Amino acid sequence: MSVRVRYAPSPTGSPHVGNVRTAIYNWLFARHEGGTFIVRLEDTDRSPERYVPEGIFDIEASLRFLGTLPDAWWVTGGPDAPYVQSQRLETYSDAARKLIDSGKAYRCYCTRERLEAMxxxxxxxxxxxxYDRHCRDPKLREALRLQRLEAEGQEPSSVVRLAMPLEGVTILHDVVRGDISYENRLQDDQVILKSDGFPTYFLAAAVDDHAFGITHIIRGDDWLSSAPKLVQVFHALGWEPPKFVHPPLIVGPDGKKLSKRHGATQFAWFLEQGYLPEALFNFLVLLGWSAGSENRELFSVPELIERFTLEGMTQSPAVFDYEKLKWMNGHYIRRSEPGRIIGMCLPYLRRAGLIPDPPGPDAKDPEKEAYRINVLDYARRVIPLEIERMKVLSEVTDLVGFFFKELSYPEGYDEKAIAKWMGVPHLKQLLTAEIEQFGALTEWTAESIEATVRSIGADLGVKFGEVIHPTRVAATGQTVGPGLFETLWALGKERTINRLRAVLEKV
RNA sequence: GGGGAUAUCGUCUAGAGGUUAGGACGAGGGAUUUUCAGUCCUUAAGCCGGGGUUCGAUUCCCCGUAUCCCUACCA
Incomplete structure (x- = not known):
């Protein structure tokens, strides 16, 4: 039988990276096996504090971003549609009724107050x-129902609970952890249908997994403890449960399940920061899976599809190392087509106010042309110089800021840079010579600039560094950046000379 | 309180009875160089503890310990 897996997120906001990883595992497994990847929405929790209807768009966005597109989901539909649990309520109540009729489940009239007191x-x-199984006893149940009926003057609300077997064990066959046994008497009579008519996870997942023909349930380790309840719902319904696969949890530096306390965990944040999909994908896969003795950590998506097997799954929790992610992201940035990176950087520059918004669609041609030349061409010249320094795309604003900002010495200049280089004795001579000789250059290239600067240095009789550093500070306001000559080239002759002149006037 | 899972450098991991315990991030050092970054080279850094099994255990078994997860009309 061919593999059918599912990713079943809940709309609670932007997906947690742990869930994103689960999606990736499911997708990779399906692709490796030539199987089917289904995504369904588990929106059965309607409590306002957890139900975020817009979350569905974040889920969709995350899957699109990573390229882990499902074969069937609510966006495109599919043979088992609908893929949204709130649209399948009847299926669940039918199943619940069937369970009640067969004695595998029962109505429970216990109030929240009683439950809490208990x-x-x-x-x-x-x-x-x-749960003390109070309502599992028909007599007690009926007594409670009548009592509430009298008190409330109407048929009291109730939930449906699974009647767990009181003896025996439930064996879970987990692909990564082997067989795990649980004593049934220690399992709760789980609520499977809530008083609002919505199913809980256990009923809904079992019903849908069966309906969709799911062969493997791949989900985080936090589900392991409650797995026997799910298995029992399958059994109660007379179905064979799928195989289980529980990858280890992703945890924070303190070893606890990764959460907001550890920093940003939501997919949206990684998007904002400027992580590349291939970096996130690659990094997340390695948190709980390994290619074995291959001794590699950089893999393309096709390489991962080729290698991804359940045997490579690890079983101990993995700490989410933001530093390593950054390293990997930097790696992928450096290996990207510069054009792609430039395009991805522009929004950051716009948001930072470093470049203006592009003219609207009905703008005049000259305006569009001016934008292309003054803004886009400049950005295209400047950004590549900083690409090897970027770890995340959002850093681009700090990295290339000096190219765009108006500097007016000492405004906008780094204090330490000034202290170190703007007081050297040969500064005025240096700047004067540069302004003059740069101005005379007919060709503004890194080579011609370098030749000019070197000869000025020689004339002044100072070491190369003594001319390089002051020049850099004067032209950029800082001590760090790309090679000086390509920097000046990108800055342009006019801007360079203007900046040098402004400095000369004030020192 | 109960149940389950897990345990190799700081971190992610390889290892599946005999290895100089390997790789990567990070850290230290060096080279390149006009700074930073990058790149290359390099160093330090690890088998939770105790019992077994075995000629031999990081590896298999048991116990302990520690950590995490679950213990909702949340998923």
């Missing part, structure tokens, strides 16, 4: 917490 006393006595 839990409180269990905790106070140091006893294991869990």
């Amino acid at each position: 839990r409180a006393s269990q905790q106070a006595e140091g006893k294991p917490t869990g």
Whole structure:
């Protein structure tokens, strides 16, 4: 039977990177096996604090960004549509009814108050917490129902609970962890249908996984403990559960499940910061999976599809190392087509106010032309010089800022840079000579600039560094940056001379 | 309190009875060079503890310890 896997996110906002990784694993496995990758929305939790309807767009965006497109989902539909659980409520209530009829589940009329009191006393006595199965007894259940009926004057609300077997064990066959057994008597009579008519995860997942013909459930390790309940729902419904695959959790530096406390974890943040899809993809895959003895960590997506097997899954939690991600992102930035990086950088420059917004579609041609020459061409000349220094795209604004900002000495100049180089004795002579000789250059190239600067240095009788550094500071306001000559070239003759002149006037 | 899982450099990991315990990020040093970055070379850094099994355990088993996860009308 061919592999069918699913990614089942909930719309709670921008996806957590852990979920993104789960999506990647499912997608890779499906692609490696030539199987089917299904994405369905688990929107059965309607409580306002957790239900974020717009989250669905973030989920879609994350899948598109990474290129892990499903074979079937709510966007394109598919043979098992709909792929949104809130649109399948009848299926779940049918299943619940079937379970009640067969005695595998029962209605529970316990109030939240009773449940809370029960839990409180269990905790106070140091006893294991869990539902006391009060309503599993038909007599007690009916008594409670009548009591509430009388008090409330109408049929009381109820939930449906799974009647867990009271004996025996549930064996979970986990592909990465082997067989795990759980004692049934320790499992709760889980609520499977809520009083609002929505199913809980356990019912909905079992029903849908069965309906979709899912063969492997690949999901985070945080689901491992509750897996026997899911398995029991399958059994109760008379179905064979899929195979389970529980990759390890992604944790923070403190070893706890990665969350906001550890820094940004949401997909949207990585997008804003300027992480490349291939870097995120590559990095996330390696958090819980390894290509074995290959001793490599840089893989293209096709290479990963080729290599991705469940045997490569690791089993201990992985700390999310932002530094390593940055390194990898820098690596991919450097290996990208510069044009692509430039295009991705422009929005950051615009947002930082370094370059203006492009003229609208109905702008006049001369205006468009001016924008192309003054803004785009300049950006295209300047950004490539900083590409090897970028770890994330958003850094571009700091990196190329000096190219765009208006500098007026000492405004905009780095203090330490001034202290170090704007007081050297030969400064005025140097700047004067540069302004004059640069002005006379007919060809403004890195080579011609270098030749000019070198000869000025020789005339002044100072070491190369003694002319390089002051020149850089005068022209850029800082001590770091790309090679001086390409920097001046990119800056342009006019801008360079203007800046040098402004400095000369003030020192 | 109960249950489950996990345990190799600081971090991600390779290893599947005998290895100089390998690679990567990060850190240190060096080279290149006009700075930074990059690139190249290089150094330090690890098998949780205790019992077994075995001629021999990082590796297999048990116990302990530690950590994490679950323990909701959330997923």
